[in-house]
Amino acid sequence: MPVDLELAPKQKHAPGTRCCEPVVYPDIERQEAGRMAAIAKALADPVRLQLVDVLRKHAGKVCVCELIPLFDLSQPTVSHHLKMLRNAGIVDSERRGLWAYYYVKANALKELSTWLNPPEERYPTADRASPASTRSREEGT
Amino acid sequence: MPVDLELAPKQKHAPGTRCCEPVVYPDIERQEAGRMAAIAKALADPVRLQLVDVLRKHAGKVCVCELIPLFDLSQPTVSHHLKMLRNAGIVDSERRGLWAYYYVKANALKELSTWLNPPEERYPTADRASPASTRSREEGT
DNA sequence: GGATTACATTGACAGCCGTCAGTTCAATAG
DNA sequence: CTATTGAACTGACGGCTGTCAATGTAATCC
Numbered sequence: 238m239p240v241d242l243e244l245a246p247k248q249k250h251a252p253g254t255r256c257c258e259p260v261v262y263p264d265i266e267r268q269e270a271g272r273m274a275a276i277a278k279a280l281a282d283p284v285r286l287q288l289v290d291v292l293r294k295h296a297g298k299v300c301v302c303e304l305i306p307l308f309d310l311s312q313p314t315v316s317h318h319l320k321m322l323r324n325a326g327i328v329d330s331e332r333r334g335l336w337a338y339y340y341v342k343a344n345a346l347k348e349l350s351t352w353l354n355p356p357e358e359r360y361p362t363a364d365r366a367s368p369a370s371t372r373s374r375e376e377g378t
Numbered sequence: 379m380p381v382d383l384e385l386a387p388k389q390k391h392a393p394g395t396r397c398c399e400p401v402v403y404p405d406i407e408r409q410e411a412g413r414m415a416a417i418a419k420a421l422a423d424p425v426r427l428q429l430v431d432v433l434r435k436h437a438g439k440v441c442v443c444e445l446i447p448l449f450d451l452s453q454p455t456v457s458h459h460l461k462m463l464r465n466a467g468i469v470d471s472e473r474r475g476l477w478a479y480y481y482v483k484a485n486a487l488k489e490l491s492t493w494l495n496p497p498e499e500r501y502p503t504a505d506r507a508s509p510a511s512t513r514s515r516e517e518g519t
Numbered sequence: 520g521g522a523t524t525a526c527a528t529t530g531a532c533a534g535c536c537g538t539c540a541g542t543t544c545a546a547t548a549g
Numbered sequence: 550c551t552a553t554t555g556a557a558c559t560g561a562c563g564g565c566t567g568t569c570a571a572t573g574t575a576a577t578c579c
Contacts, residue, residue, distance in 0.1 A: 278418075281422040354495050355434075
């Protein structure tokens with residue numbers, strides 16, 4: 238049965254003890270997180286990741302007819318993946334006659350890449366778990 | 379999955395015309411793509427991305443009870459997301475008494491980060507669509 | 520014109536994902 | 550011991566995803 242935690246003081250914890258120092262959370266992160274998660278979602282499939290990899294490595298515009306035989310997938314499935322990548326803003330396409338050429342949009346992966354790649358190793362080493370202890374950083378690289 | 383190149387004159391194209399130069403695809407990419415896609419999948423949700431962000435920024439071990447109020451989600455849902463991050467090998471946890479502390483594992487994001495971050499901004503702007511161009515660099519086996 | 524080609528779209532299907540209410544479990548407090 | 554607390558687990562539900570066969574569409578060739 239549900240417990241009435243409304244009436245009690247919100248943080249009981251152990252008397253005089255805290256689990257860790259409070260975490261503040263900047264609301265600005267939220268929009269950014271949404272955008273980056275959308276990019277990550279588009280890359281969250283091996284086929285799409287390989288597609289982006291091939292397009293990046295060839296650094297030009299690659300025809301769909303060259304992409305299809307790279308996978309054991311039907312043409313509509315590859316087309317579907319390309320569409321998802323385009324909807325995510327990662328790639329774009331251009332038609333020339335019968336053929337469609339895809340390419341990776343510049344800076345499309347920049348935000349996620351920047352977030353993943355911290356510009357500096359300037360993370361403080363405070364251990365928020367035990368405020369009394371003077372430990373720091375248990376994992377070396 | 380396998381890169382099975384057809385030997386038959388599969389490519390009709392327009393007579394005497396090619397859509398673009400052939401794309402070779404290193405098979406080694408496949409495993410790597412699978413691993414990186416799994417990491418991307420774990421980050422493909424705003425909540426999980428924010429969780430990782432908070433854990434990274436605090437650079438120590440953060441108690442779950444501090445993570446829960448950051449989101450408008452039930453405790454089981456946050457726990458579920460943390461489990462997915464752990465299963466993906468991105469975070470790990472440690473119990474101390476009643477509390478559980480989560481932290482980002484070192485190097486967990488390294489592979490994806492490296493792939494996203496091109497080692498060099500040396501992308502030429504060769505256009506593979508025009509057969510007249512004289513590029514070479516097709517990375518052989 | 521009709522036939523062919525390259526690619527996109529549709530519809531259907533199984534499987535996974537995000538969420539919550541409810542429950543369970545382990546550790547602590549009294 | 551019992552009561553309480555922090556966190557994980559279970560079951561359920563709607564929605565989304567990856568895949569294919571079939572179809573549609575636009576451009577090209579005869």
